[in-house]
Structures are given as C-alpha cells and as structure tokens.
Amino acid sequence: MTSDAEFEVTASEQTALPVLRVRGEIDVASAPEFHARLSDLAGRGPEVIMVDLSEVSFIDSTGLGVLVGAVGDMRARGGDLRLVVTQPQIIKLLELTGLDEVFTVMSDASDAVRS
Amino acid sequence: MTSPMSVPGSVGAHGLSRVELSLPADPQMLFLARMAAAAVATRAELSYEQVEDLRLAIDELCVALLDSRSGAGQIALLFQWDAEGTLDVVGTLVPDGDPSPSTNGKAPERTGPPLSYELSQRILDALVDDHGADAIGGVHRAWLRMRRQELSV
Numbered sequence: 001m002t003s004d005a006e007f008e009v010t011a012s013e014q015t016a017l018p019v020l021r022v023r024g025e026i027d028v029a030s031a032p033e034f035h036a037r038l039s040d041l042a043g044r045g046p047e048v049i050m051v052d053l054s055e056v057s058f059i060d061s062t063g064l065g066v067l068v069g070a071v072g073d074m075r076a077r078g079g080d081l082r083l084v085v086t087q088p089q090i091i092k093l094l095e096l097t098g099l100d101e102v103f104t105v106m107s108d109a110s111d112a113v114r115s
Numbered sequence: 116m117t118s119p120m121s122v123p124g125s126v127g128a129h130g131l132s133r134v135e136l137s138l139p140a141d142p143q144m145l146f147l148a149r150m151a152a153a154a155v156a157t158r159a160e161l162s163y164e165q166v167e168d169l170r171l172a173i174d175e176l177c178v179a180l181l182d183s184r185s186g187a188g189q190i191a192l193l194f195q196w197d198a199e200g201t202l203d204v205v206g207t208l209v210p211d212g213d214p215s216p217s218t219n220g221k222a223p224e225r226t227g228p229p230l231s232y233e234l235s236q237r238i239l240d241a242l243v244d245d246h247g248a249d250a251i252g253g254v255h256r257a258w259l260r261m262r263r264q265e266l267s268v
Contacts, residue, residue, distance in 0.1 A: 028178050029142035058149070060174045061238055065231035089167045096241040097234055 006057075009037045018046045019109070023055040026063030035066045042070060047079045052109055054086040064099060071103060084109045130198030132158065140181055140188040140208060148177050148192060152204075159196040161263050168242040169261060173204060175235045176257045179248055180208040182232075183255040187211045200263025208255040 006024035013019075020041055026034055041049055051067065053059070071081040082104040085091055094100040136151045138144045152173035156166040173192070180190050188210040196202040239246045239259065246259040 025146070027142070027145055027174060028181060029145060058170070058174075060171060060178065061231045061235035062178060064234050068230055068234070089171075093171070093238070097237045 007033070009034060011037060011041050013041075013044070013046075017048055017050050018044070019050045019052055021052040021055070025058040026056055026066075027058065027060050028062045031062040031066050034063060035069075038066060038070050042074060048082065049074065049079075050082045050084060050109065052084040053090060054084050054109070056087065056090060059090055059093065064093070064097065068099065068102065080104065082106060132196050134194040136192045136194075137189050137209075138192075140184050140190050142181060145174055145177050145181075148173050148190070151192065151194070155194045155196070155202070159200065159202050159263065161200070161202070161261070165261065165264060169202070172239060172242045172246075172259055172261070173206075175239055176204065176206050176246070176259055178231075178235060179257045180206050180255055183250065184208055184210065200265075202261045202263070203258065204260075205256060205258040210253070 007026070007030040008023040010021045011018065012021065018041055020038055022034065024030070038049075038051070049070075051070075067081070067083070074081045083094075084106050085094065086107055091100075091105075094103065094105060134151070134155055136148065138147050149170045152169045153166050156169040161169065177190055177192075188208055191207045191209055193205045193207075194202065195204075243259040243261045246257070248255070248257040250256070
C-alpha cells in the first residue's frame, strides 16, 4: 500500500464552474500530479475553479503550496480558486497557516457553485 | 525552533520507550513514516487530535530531509517518549556513499519551493513544542518535541 494508491484526481467541466475533485492524501509524492492536473484545468482559461477537498484525508505543506501557487495565478488574471473543505483536520491546517484568510473556503460544493 | 545544538537526547530515564524506523528517502515511502507516527502517538497516549498533529509534523520533518538529499539514501527515525508524555523524534538522512560536504552545524538549505518551506515552518511552529534541523559532517538531521496535552474535564 502506498499513499499514491489512494490518491485520485478527477476534473469535471460539465457545469459553468470547473471542479477538480481530489481523493486520498496530498503529500510530496502526490503533489506533482495534483499540480499537473490543476495547471491543466487552469490552462483552459476558466474564470473560477473549484477544488473539492472533501474526500482528502491528509494534506501537507507541499499540497498547500500547490494550492497557494494556483490561487495566485488565477487571481493574477482576474479569476479565483475556491476550496470545498469538510475534514476538520484540514480546516484546522488552513487556520493555523493563515490560509483560511487567503482562500474562499466552503463546506459544501453547491455553495461554491452558487456564489 | 531550537538552536542546532539543542537536539533532544533522552526524554528521561524512567519509563522511556523507543522505536526506530528506517525507510528509503523516497517520497513514495513517506506514508510509512506517517503510519509509524500515528502508532507511536497512540502508544504514547496522545489525544486523537495530537495523533493527527504528529502525523503531519513527521511528514513535514521527512519532507525537510528529502529536500536536503542529493542522492539515494535512507531516512532513519528515532521516536522516544516517556511516561510523562514527552515525545521526541529525531530524523536523520543517511546517504548512500559519502555524505555531502559539511555545513558546520548550520540548518541545511532546502531545495524545495520556498513557499512550501515557509508553510512547513508555520505548520511545525503551530503543532509541536519545539523543532529544528542541522547538518554536521554532511549528515542532515531534523527533530521535534511534542508534549502530551492533558484533556480538561
């Protein structure tokens, strides 16, 4: 068993708001794939991207670094990146790093679509 | 962060428990370090929240060691804890072959993205009671200390 075996990223562009759903653990092993998939989706030019982390059980500084880089790129071109986070330990991590003030964080994917 | 000279040695003579783990210095193997951290934290009777905190802290400690590697090697983790609830972890990057030149005890320079390094430091500052890193004779080390939080009734 490896953390990679549990890691899965799926992109959906069926609605006006493209969604990147991530499942498993985002660490130094899986962050490169996460970065590649997020960059690929952002490269298609959407104004806003939603990253659904509700099925992410673990994320470390490398995963957070990917998200911070992506939101910076999106905002530089007038867009945004929103997060859906439901896991208490990830909410806590965003708070202790101050990133809850950087990202638009929502607890439900439907809220992210509506706003 | 402590100075490089204050690597914790022993957490006390009485009731000292010790676990050692060696794993390849390979990002794909870090899940093993996290699993071991969770098991040790449970044995040390840390709270559920602290178990999760230690998993993340050990991951960050190992990422720091991975960032300082210049080739293949092993990460050796030493967990020591006492009955009073003080847990020390020392991670050492053991290179295959000759280690890189000495940095004379200074904290090693990481090769990873600066942003991730800053985030990692913030995480460790928040989650553990003490942490640090150094490199002596080309051997990179990183350590942390966590004390059990007593649950208020």
